[in-house]
Each structure stands twice: as structure tokens, then as C-alpha cells.
Amino acid sequence: MSLPQPVRGTHDLLPEDYARQAHVISVARNMAARFGYAEMATPIFEFTEVFARTMGETSDVVSKEMYSFESRSGESMTLRPEYTAGICRSFISNGLQQNVPFKVFAAGPMFRYERPQKGRQRQFHQIDVECIGAPEAQADIEVIAIGAAILKSLGVADKCALQINTLGDVESRQAYRNALVEYFSDHKDKLSEDSLNRLDRNPLRILDSKDSGDRILVKKAPEFTDYLNSFSKDFFAEVLEGLSLLGIDHQLNRRLVRGLDYYTHTAFEFVTDALGAQGALIAGGRYDGLIEALGGKPTPGIGWAGGIERLAMLATGLPAPARPFAVIPVGAESEKRALTLVGELRESGLVVEMAFKGNVGKRMKRANKLNARAAILLGEDEMARNVCSLKDLDAGEQSEVSLKDLAETLAAMN
């Protein structure tokens, strides 16, 4: 059975799966719009620099997970691994500094060369919300509120929890980072191999280590709170207060850090335990240093990304697909009239299919399989009298309806 297979880590979205994902996007899009976030899109690939410069050369994504290739002109291109960098690049490219706050929603495929697992694929899809050019805590609150509202609307709010932390401003973060490096450097012999790596690349990550030895060290490690300057503390307090005012439950998680270099202040994740190791449904934070890193004027920003596959797996309350009406011509004579009838009914906005294969029994079976609301039988008898036989497939009752009134009658059945 060596049929052609999709590339590892990629998946076909058959209609049923597609409908689930489309629902997630649709709910998110509508909710974002309520908050004043308009939808946009950026190209699926960018110059490699866009991601390398914003995410940090040492991040896992940049160092080992990017799908990069050389274009025919010899420039290095990369399939986007996330949306934020592309949107920020777009913000700069289009000179949108005058339009702040620039509030946008986006959705689309992302690509990361990772080991696939449940809820983790090489091509996956994200919804994304960004608010660029607003330094106020109000923006953090708004952005998080959108996420909470979407999760609620998708019916997954009770399966996940909001964890939140602050990384402080650049000054605070740098001070804390130095303190951590100093502390852990004194205990290098007790650190796990992974954490030795983290010590160079992202020491904050050690705080989140699952290694039991590391955890003992972490308990005595310097506390971030002691290194936050008053501005950072006040900012975070304002964010938390806003969330409380909105009734958005949240848990302070001092070990919540971000792998990407450009994050400052607020970092948050809506996490679930329903998806194994892939707990993050929506994650984001403030990235006040990003636009500048890309070569734009210093501009603050905050946003998040949500995994569509992960959300689709947990979402409930999908809208049922519209049920069709099945037109069944009985006998060769009525096929032409059935064809035009189907056209007329569709013209009036109804969902209509024609069952034209096999004997009438087969056609009825077909109608049943299509989950049709009713079957419309059209034979010579009926045609002669300008009527059709309408069979309600739920009730099993059949009656005659004049062709003139059919569209209206069917519309009333929906």
C-alpha cells in the first residue's frame, strides 16, 4: 500500500476538518472585529532576515526550525514560522506609523521544521492579533480580552487557563538576566545539560526546566520581582487590575518566559492540559523592541498567536452544515424539467442536489445519504399537472405541491 502520502508533518484538510478550522477562524475574525481589529494578510514567505533579526539568532525557531531556501536571484527566503514579524515588517514597509494604534487580525499557515506530534505539525495554522503603536497597559488588557472572548465563544474557555507574567522593560530584564547568569554559573556542575545550553542562549528558560535537579536550584534562584523597576511593576499591576475588572481569570506564573528575544513586559499563555505536551492554545506578549530591531522607529507592540489545529480539536458548538433538498427525476422524460427546477430553486437561495443515478430506490437512498431535508420527486404524472411530490425525509410524509409554490414551501421547511 505505497500510495502517495503528504509530506511529513503536513495534512490534508478534508471537508469535515476544514469546517472545524474555518469555524475557529470565523469566530476569531468576528470577535476581533468587535474590538476594532481589521483583517489583513502578509506574504507567506519573507526575506530570511525578517525572522532572523526579530526572533533572535539563538532562538530554536531561527537556529533549527526554519524552512529557508534560496530564490533564483540568490536571496535567502523563509516560509514564515509566525505572523508577528511579517506584520511588523509590513507596518514599516507601508509607513503606517501615522495609523497607530494599528490593530489587526490575521490567519494563515505557518511552517516550522519540527518533530511532529499531536497538535504540532510542520505546516500548521494560526490566528493572530496585533496591536502596534500603543505603549499603554490598556492595549495589553484589550489584546488579552480578545483572546479570552474567542476562547469563550469557541466553548473552550473552561478547558484552559490564562497564565501571565511580566518580563519587565529592557532595563529590568537585562538586570535580572545578568543576576540569573551569575547565580547559575556558580552552580554549573549541578545544571542539566539542557540548562547549560540555556545558560548561554536564554537563561530565563532555566526557570521553566522540568529537570528535578534544576528545580532544586531554581528554588533558590534570584526572584524577578526583586529586579523589576517601579515602572515595570506599575505597568504589570495595571494590566492585572484591568483583567480583574473584566472578570478574566488569570494565574500569575513567575516561570512563564518567552523563547523569543523581542518580548518585554507582559507575557501570557492560555494553556490547556487536554492536548498532552502541547498545552499552549494562545500565547503572546508585548514586544516593544521588535519594530526597532527590524529597522523601524522605536514602536511598541503587543499581540498573540493561537494554534488553529489545537483550537479546532477542542472547539464545541460547530454550526451544522445546511441540509440540502434532493430533486429526484422519475423517468427519462422528467430529467430536463428537473434540471431547470434545480436551477430555479438554487436561484432562490436553497441548497439543492439532484439524485440522478439508478432507479428511484437508489435515488432516495442517495437523498438520504446527503442528509436531505426532503426529496422532491418529479415524474410524468406530476409534470402533467405542474406539481411535484414532496417527501419530508424526517417525518416520512409525502404530499403534492405545485411547482409554482415549491421554493416558498421548501424555504419554510428550513
Place this chain on the structure above:
RNA sequence: GCGAACGUAGCUCAGUUGGUUAGAGCGCCUGACUGUGACUCAGGAGGUCGGGGGUUCAAGACCCCUCGUUCGCCCCA
């Protein structure tokens, strides 16, 4: 990238310590029923047992490699 488990029909799965022609349920097709679906009954199609190599008189089963999936780590949505 590291560690482990799994891969039998379209789907969900049986298949004994290696032993003739690999099974079931669901689904699909045909008919009973050439103008009536669901329920029922009868029949049928569909498998190089993920792929390749090896051991053996004999491999779906044992060994090696490979591809894929799943779980954990790393990291992340």
C-alpha cells in the same frame, strides 16, 4: 535533534509458542424492491499485512534498515 511504542480492507480492530487459501464489525457495490430513503434479508468487491532486506522447509508474527503515526524531552501555537 534525543528516547520509546505502534503500523493488518476505505474506517475501527481480531489474528495463539512462526504452519495450508489472512478474518470480523461498520462503510461501499448489487439484488429482493424496474415510482419511494432509514429497518430487514441475500450476495459481491476491496489486502503484494507501510516499504525494503535478512533468518527459516515455512514470516502478518522473529532480526536489521527505512518511511509514517503516536507519546515523552527540547521548543512552541
